[in-house]
Amino acid sequence: xxxxxxxxxxxxxxxxxxxxxxxxxxxxxxxxxxxxxxxxxxxxxxxxxxxxxxxxxxxxxxxxxxxxxxxxxxxxxxxxxxxxxxxxxxxxxxxxxxxxxxxxxxxxxxxxxxxxxx
Amino acid sequence: xxxxxxxxxxxxxxxxxxxxxxxxxxxxxxxxxxxxxxxxxxxxxxxxxxxxxxxxxxxxxxxxxxxxxxxxxxxxxxxxxxxxxxxxxxxxxxxxxxxxxxxxxxxxxxxxxxxxxxxxxxxxxxxxxxxxxxxxxxxxxxxxxxxxxxxxxxxxxxxxxxxxxxxxxxxxxxxxxxxxxxxxxxxxxxxxxxxxxxxxxxxxxxxxxxxxxxxxxxxxxxxxxxxxxxxxxxxxxxxxxxxxxxxxxxxxxxxxxxxxxxxxxxxxxxxxxxxxxxxxxxxxxxxxxxxxxxxxxxxxxxxxxxxxxxxxxxxxxxxxxxxxxxxxxxxxxxxxxxxxxxxxxxxxxxxxxxxxxxxxxxxxxxxxxxxxxxxxxxxxxxxxxxxxxxxxxxxxxxxxxxxxxxxxxxxxxxxxxxxxxxxxxxxxxxxxxxxxxxxxxxxxxxxxxxxxxxxxxxxxxxxxxxxxxxxxxxxxxxxxxxxxxxxxxx
Numbered sequence: 001x002x003x004x005x006x007x008x009x010x011x012x013x014x015x016x017x018x019x020x021x022x023x024x025x026x027x028x029x030x031x032x033x034x035x036x037x038x039x040x041x042x043x044x045x046x047x048x049x050x051x052x053x054x055x056x057x058x059x060x061x062x063x064x065x066x067x068x069x070x071x072x073x074x075x076x077x078x079x080x081x082x083x084x085x086x087x088x089x090x091x092x093x094x095x096x097x098x099x100x101x102x103x104x105x106x107x108x109x110x111x112x113x114x115x116x117x118x
Numbered sequence: 119x120x121x122x123x124x125x126x127x128x129x130x131x132x133x134x135x136x137x138x139x140x141x142x143x144x145x146x147x148x149x150x151x152x153x154x155x156x157x158x159x160x161x162x163x164x165x166x167x168x169x170x171x172x173x174x175x176x177x178x179x180x181x182x183x184x185x186x187x188x189x190x191x192x193x194x195x196x197x198x199x200x201x202x203x204x205x206x207x208x209x210x211x212x213x214x215x216x217x218x219x220x221x222x223x224x225x226x227x228x229x230x231x232x233x234x235x236x237x238x239x240x241x242x243x244x245x246x247x248x249x250x251x252x253x254x255x256x257x258x259x260x261x262x263x264x265x266x267x268x269x270x271x272x273x274x275x276x277x278x279x280x281x282x283x284x285x286x287x288x289x290x291x292x293x294x295x296x297x298x299x300x301x302x303x304x305x306x307x308x309x310x311x312x313x314x315x316x317x318x319x320x321x322x323x324x325x326x327x328x329x330x331x332x333x334x335x336x337x338x339x340x341x342x343x344x345x346x347x348x349x350x351x352x353x354x355x356x357x358x359x360x361x362x363x364x365x366x367x368x369x370x371x372x373x374x375x376x377x378x379x380x381x382x383x384x385x386x387x388x389x390x391x392x393x394x395x396x397x398x399x400x401x402x403x404x405x406x407x408x409x410x411x412x413x414x415x416x417x418x419x420x421x422x423x424x425x426x427x428x429x430x431x432x433x434x435x436x437x438x439x440x441x442x443x444x445x446x447x448x449x450x451x452x453x454x455x456x457x458x459x460x461x462x463x464x465x466x467x468x469x470x471x472x473x474x475x476x477x478x479x480x481x482x483x484x485x486x487x488x489x490x491x492x493x494x495x496x497x498x499x500x501x502x503x504x505x506x507x508x509x510x511x512x513x514x515x516x517x518x519x520x521x522x523x524x525x526x527x528x529x530x531x532x533x534x535x536x537x538x539x540x541x542x543x544x545x546x547x548x549x550x551x552x553x554x555x556x557x558x559x560x561x562x563x564x565x566x567x568x569x570x571x572x573x574x575x576x577x578x579x580x581x582x583x584x585x586x587x588x589x590x591x592x593x594x595x596x597x598x599x600x601x602x603x604x605x606x607x608x
Contacts, residue, residue, distance in 0.1 A: 101139075104139055104142060104143075107143075107146070108142055108146060111146040111147075112146075
């Protein structure tokens with residue numbers, strides 16, 4: 001019993017120290033030649049334009065929510081598709097119900113005009 | 119696999135799900151004029167169908183798909199929930215129409231909440247218990263904060279959400295301890311493995327925290343002191359029809375789940391959870407009543423009174439026994455009686471509050487002054503509900519109190535009985551304060567106001583319910599005793 005926990009403890013210890021060791025090692029072996037150009041902030045190879053602290057539109061949030069519909073659907077569809085041969089008719093009906101319910105969510109979003117960018 | 123799944127047993131749930139979907143489509147495609155009556159109409163039709171489906175199967179005793187019990191206990195709570203939500207919908211037709219444009223969502227959410235209740239009260243597996251309770255909670259948060267432009271509604275939802283999230287996490291921790299103790303999430307299997315002996319002999323020190331932590335989640339739903347702090351704010355800030363739902367159906371679900379988990383999974387830990395519930399019962403009724411005494415808003419006063427009543431319901435669970443021959447007064451039947459009596463009574467009181475809010479703008483005690491002259495029907499209805507809350511025969515509240523006091527006295531928990539008795543008297547004090555305000559304080563300059571039609575129907579139904587439970591006590595007792603019997607292994 002205690003032995004099994006010792007293994008977990010050891011594993012946790014290694015997991016916690018490993019990033020520090022890597023970072024420390026990299027710091028020791030890498031060359032360090034900073035210049036102003038290197039230290040400047042950039043975005044896609046260009047200097048940034050405007051302030052970083054802009055407010056995002058709340059509408060992105062709705063898009064993200066609608067995205068979840070497809071996201072979750074795919075997460076469940078893949079294992080279902082892989083094991084389809086073994087699962088048979090029951091799983092097919094179940095998946096049809098599941099997709100049907102998710103489709104309602106999409107239809108709802110569509111009719112309520114959430115997909116239209118305002 | 120399909121042959122082990124008896125779909126008929128899930129008919130009430132399926133009906134509710136389909137109704138919720140239909141409501142969404144009605145909201146999307148019907149014109150607003152049509153939707154105004156079609157939305158509540160479809161919702162009520164679905165609930166009535168679900169009620170019939172559950173009523174026809176009351177008396178069954180089986181487990182569907184290994185996770186949902188189709189037994190009388192579950193069906194009993196489903197019947198109470200379906201009826202109460204119909205009343206909530208009737209009471210909310212005008213109230214919500216004047217306060218929000220998102221009517222389709224409101225009714226769909228109410229139906230989904232009811233579906234979650236159905237799942238939670240029949241769950242026989244810790245995972246399904248959690249699924250039901252969590253779905254109910256999340257939908258309740260949304261319903262509480264439904265009035266987007268109302269600051270108090272938003273505040274109530276945030277408080278409810280924060281408390282609920284923490285309570286859920288604590289409850290899950292308790293579940294994980296139970297799973298760690300027994301290696302299963304099935305309630306009946308947990309009981310078998312706990313009784314097998316060596317588990318408790320070696321790890322009894324884990325059992326106590328497991329019971330307490332799991333109880334926190336249920337106590338939160340049932341708003342027991344000290345897990346009640348969310349309740350007054352949520353009840354007061356939420357749209358009043360939602361308060362009707364939270365204070366009756368949601369609370370009953372807490373008790374149903376608590377009873378099932380403790381009685382099926384932990385009969386061998388009885389001394390632990392009974393001691394815990396004994397303390398919680400005394401604390402809940404006393405604290406709830408004492409704070410209710412000083413409220414100036416009738417809505418908030420009823421919120422605290424609702425907390426106090428949770429203590430009374432708990433008495434039944436504290437005194438639960440399995441008397442030979444399946445006689446009444448086994449404690450659990452008291453919980454069931456109380457739940458149905460309380461559903462009509464408290465939903466009724468909150469419905470009157472909603473009607474007064476509609477007529478005068480606010481539900482302060484001051485606005486109830488001289489109600490008899492301005493809205494006689496409301497005043498009379500409120501009088502009946504308050505008397506029932508106080509436990510005056512022949513109303514529902516009396517039957518309920520009888521069925522929770524009797525087992526407590528029979529089990530010789532005299533201290534609890536005395537505390538409860540004193541509390542019942544204290545509660546009558548603040549109920550009568552409202553009565554005095556309605557009937558004996560005259561305010562000539564205030565105008566009379568009318569009551570919406572749906573609300574009037576709801577109030578009539580609840581008045582009939584309050585008298586019905588009180589007068590046909592025998593029939594309700596029969597239902598309760600039979601519903602409780604399966605759970606107690608009789």
